[in-house]
Amino acid sequence: MRSSSNRDQSNTHLFPSSGSIQRAASNTLTPGGTSAPRKKVALKPGHSPLDWANLTNTTPSYVLRGVPPQTPPPFYIKITKEELSLHKTKEDCWTSIKGKVFNISKYVDFHPGGVEEIMKCAGKDGTFLFNKYHSWVNVDRMLEKCMVGVLANS
Numbered sequence: 190m191r192s193s194s195n196r197d198q199s200n201t202h203l204f205p206s207s208g209s210i211q212r213a214a215s216n217t218l219t220p221g222g223t224s225a226p227r228k229k230v231a232l233k234p235g236h237s238p239l240d241w242a243n244l245t246n247t248t249p250s251y252v253l254r255g256v257p258p259q260t261p262p263p264f265y266i267k268i269t270k271e272e273l274s275l276h277k278t279k280e281d282c283w284t285s286i287k288g289k290v291f292n293i294s295k296y297v298d299f300h301p302g303g304v305e306e307i308m309k310c311a312g313k314d315g316t317f318l319f320n321k322y323h324s325w326v327n328v329d330r331m332l333e334k335c336m337v338g339v340l341a342n343s
């Protein structure tokens with residue numbers, strides 16, 4: 190008689206074992222319950238989510254939006270896909286999430302998923318990728334002061 194199965198042996202270093210119901214959540218599941226793996230990266234010093242909150246609280250919106258001070262509020266500004274596509278570098282980076290266009294130039298170094306990942310939505314509609322990785326993230330709140338305008342129905 191065999192004393193243990195292969196599955197038991199592979200889990201001997203883990204308690205509770207990886208598939209156990211005692212685990213609050215599997216590390217392969219995101220809070221949204223999707224199967225995208227978690228892959229947060231180490232952020233540079235001074236680039237935590239709290240640092241981002243402090244920066245947005247102390248920086249005027251026109252600076253974060255990257256527009257002249259007298260620019261009308263974002264809901265008055267329509268941005269075409271062509272205009273959006275012109276802002277795709279790290280220093281001049283816009284994306285559209287759920288119909289709103291954000292200037293994320295100042296945010297990219299604060300992104301918990303890393304610069305490389307967030308740059309995949311540079312100059313484009315990033316809604317699909319955004320929802321794929323973290324539909325639960327409150328982008329409206331986090332990037333409120335970075336909103337440049339609304340995406341025009343082309």
Ligand code: HEM
Nearest residue numbers: 226227228229301302306307309310315318319322326328
């Ligand atoms: C404006 C756009 C985006 C914002 C505001 C944003 C914000 C965030 C935030 C707040 C987190 C931490 C989530 C948490 O701790 O639960 C995060 C993690 C992450 N983001 Fe983004 N993100 C954006 C775009 C993207 C894009 C376009 C990608 C992929 C192409 C991406 C990939 C990831 C990944 C892989 C993580 C780590 C996920 C995890 O821990 O499970 N993000 N992002």
